[in-house]
Amino acid sequence: MSRLNGNLLRNFMRRRSFCTAENVDGDLQSSKVQIFDRHLKRKQRDRAAWLINRKDSLVNTVADNLLDRLEDVKKTFPTTLCLGGSMEAIRRSVRGRGGIEKLIMMDSSHDMVKLCKDAEKDLSSDNIETSFLVGDEEFLPIKPSSVDLVISCLGLHWTNDLPGAMIQSRLALKPDGLFLAAIFGGETLKELRIACTIAHMEREGGVSPRISPLAQVRDAGNLLTRAGFTLPGVDVDEYQVRYNSALELIEHLRAMGETNALVNRVKFLKRDTALATAAVYESMFAAEDGTIPATFQVIYMTGWREHESQQRAKRRGSATVSFKDIQKEFGG
Amino acid sequence: MVRASIVVEISRTLSEILVCPLSKQPLRVCEKSNSLISDAIGVSFPIIDGIPCLVPKDGKIIETPTDDDSLDTKQCA
Numbered sequence: 001m002s003r004l005n006g007n008l009l010r011n012f013m014r015r016r017s018f019c020t021a022e023n024v025d026g027d028l029q030s031s032k033v034q035i036f037d038r039h040l041k042r043k044q045r046d047r048a049a050w051l052i053n054r055k056d057s058l059v060n061t062v063a064d065n066l067l068d069r070l071e072d073v074k075k076t077f078p079t080t081l082c083l084g085g086s087m088e089a090i091r092r093s094v095r096g097r098g099g100i101e102k103l104i105m106m107d108s109s110h111d112m113v114k115l116c117k118d119a120e121k122d123l124s125s126d127n128i129e130t131s132f133l134v135g136d137e138e139f140l141p142i143k144p145s146s147v148d149l150v151i152s153c154l155g156l157h158w159t160n161d162l163p164g165a166m167i168q169s170r171l172a173l174k175p176d177g178l179f180l181a182a183i184f185g186g187e188t189l190k191e192l193r194i195a196c197t198i199a200h201m202e203r204e205g206g207v208s209p210r211i212s213p214l215a216q217v218r219d220a221g222n223l224l225t226r227a228g229f230t231l232p233g234v235d236v237d238e239y240q241v242r243y244n245s246a247l248e249l250i251e252h253l254r255a256m257g258e259t260n261a262l263v264n265r266v267k268f269l270k271r272d273t274a275l276a277t278a279a280v281y282e283s284m285f286a287a288e289d290g291t292i293p294a295t296f297q298v299i300y301m302t303g304w305r306e307h308e309s310q311q312r313a314k315r316r317g318s319a320t321v322s323f324k325d326i327q328k329e330f331g332g
Numbered sequence: 333m334v335r336a337s338i339v340v341e342i343s344r345t346l347s348e349i350l351v352c353p354l355s356k357q358p359l360r361v362c363e364k365s366n367s368l369i370s371d372a373i374g375v376s377f378p379i380i381d382g383i384p385c386l387v388p389k390d391g392k393i394i395e396t397p398t399d400d401d402s403l404d405t406k407q408c409a
Contacts, residue, residue, distance in 0.1 A: 039389065079345075102345050113383055131346045134385040139353035141386035146349045 034160050034263050035213065038108065038136065041158050041261040045084075045109035048257030052088060052115065058241055059256060062298055063089035063153050065237065066182050069302065070098030070149075073178065077149035078102060081172065083137050084109075085155025085182075086256070088116050091123065091130070098149065103128050104142075106135045107155075109257075137165045142172040150179045154298070157183040157214055158261065166227035166303075176307035179229060184258075185236060185297035186216045192249065192294060195281035203273045208266040220299050229303025230310055237298050242291040246278035249294050342368075342384065353386050369394070 063086055070077070076099030082090050084107040094100060107113050113132045120130055135141045137152070137159050150169045159165045169179055189211055196210045215223065217236050224232035243249045253259050286292050304310060342350075342361060350359055352370035359368040359377070367376040368384055375391040377384060 042387075079349075104345065104349065108387055110380060110383065110385060114381060117383065129343075129345065131343050132383045133346065133350070134380075134383055134387055134390070135353060136387045136389075139386075139388050141350055141353040143349050143351045143358075144356070 036158050036160055037261050037263050037265075038138075038158075038160070041257075042108045044254075044259055044261060045107065045257040046111040048255060049109060049111035049115045051255040053255050054088070054092070056089070056252075056256070058239055058252075058296060059086045059089045059154070060093065061239065062086070062182050062237075063093045065298075066090070066151065066153050066180055066300065067093055067095075067097050069180060069300070073098075075148075075176070075178070076100075077178065079147045080104065080149040080151060081106065081142060081147045081169075083107075083150065083152040083155050083169070084112075085153045087153065087155075088112070088119065090151060090153050091116055091119070094126065094128065096126070100128055100149070103130045104147070105130060105132050106137075108134065108136050110134050112257075138168070140165075140168040140172055142168075144171045145174045147172055148174055148177050150177070150181075152181040152183075154182055154184065154256075154258075156181055157212070162215070163223060163226050166223060166229075170227050170229060170303070170305055173305040175305055176309060177305040179301070179303040179305070181301045182298050183220075183301070184214050185220075185299040186214045187238065187295055187297035188214055190295055191281060191285045191292070192246075192277075195246075195277050195284065198284075199273055199276035199280050203270065203276050209262050209264050210260060212260070212262055215299060217299055220301050224301055224303045227303065228306070230306045230312070231302075231304045233302035235300050237300070239296045239298065240293045241296060242287070242293055244291055246281045246292060249292070342379075346384065350384065350386065353388055354391075367392075 067090065078099065078101040080098070080100045080102065081104045087105050087107060091103070091105065094103070105113060105116050107116075113134050116130075117132045133141070137156060138161055150173060152169075156162055156165060166179070166181075173179060193211045197207050200207050200210075217234065220234040221232055224234070241249075241252075243252070250259075282292055347361070350368070351357060352359055352372060352375070354375070355370060355372040357370060357372035359370055361367075362369050362376065365376060367378045368386070369376045370391075374394045376394055377386050377391050379385070
């Protein structure tokens, strides 16, 4: 009898864990699957604002790399929108690149925005007019065709509807506007993924999602074209960061606001499992000097809003020169 | 009773660019409640510490039409 009750209870619990996360404005109940708990992500980013490390080499490198792409373009971008992620690092690293005059900083966490606002007085020598607002990347409160450049450094991989967020960014851009984004790719934290899986299987006999689903490089190009960007460009960089212990890795993730926010996450982590994970990680991946590596694969995406001045493929059948002529030209 | 007046300062840049996150319609500043009102869907978004919070979840649905009328008189210059 008690076993029957137990089964019923377990079924009930299991069904509950699949319900979608609390949605915004009831009447906008979307039928899309909620992978990430956006509300929790806001809270995590609030905490990250307090734990922020301005000398974080990974974040600074990615921000610098992203802003370097502005140097490759002749265009200037007077009005720029910076979406979440590591916008503090972006603000610090601008240094006149891209001819940015007005910078709008947006994040879903109020504390993070406040942090950037307070840091503004140290950076006032830049002559950049900054504005701050709290907003959600999936519901962009920006008028269409109003900004020249949209930058998102390590923020979009937490959106439930990445194509939707990119489409909204595209609509916010003026014609011939640029969209630059850096997101974490599928190879990120693969060592942690392996260690977690093994430790979990050992200790609890099952596996629960610990690392969020991340975009693959091959999908990035599709994402850009699907969002309607022209002249898409994707490239990948892998960074290996060394830590003294697995705990340091977790603290780093916490400080970046990158901790688990999956809807299906298991809310409790047993102490044994955590220790087992750290032990497996260290035994499998430790280097000779005892430090452990963690891979961060960053996918840089570039896309432009359509404009007549952009080059495009000519219409089929409109060729004026044949290959034979070219061959003759080269004396073939 | 002395009431501290909260000055709602939305920079020109922001006021030209911001729209309602859900309906993409223009917003109106309401000094009385220190918020941005989206008339299209009847939601008000708070401004905390001078920073507009336009996350859909933070929006409060404006209850009755009478509220709207009293807010109508306050308009950001």
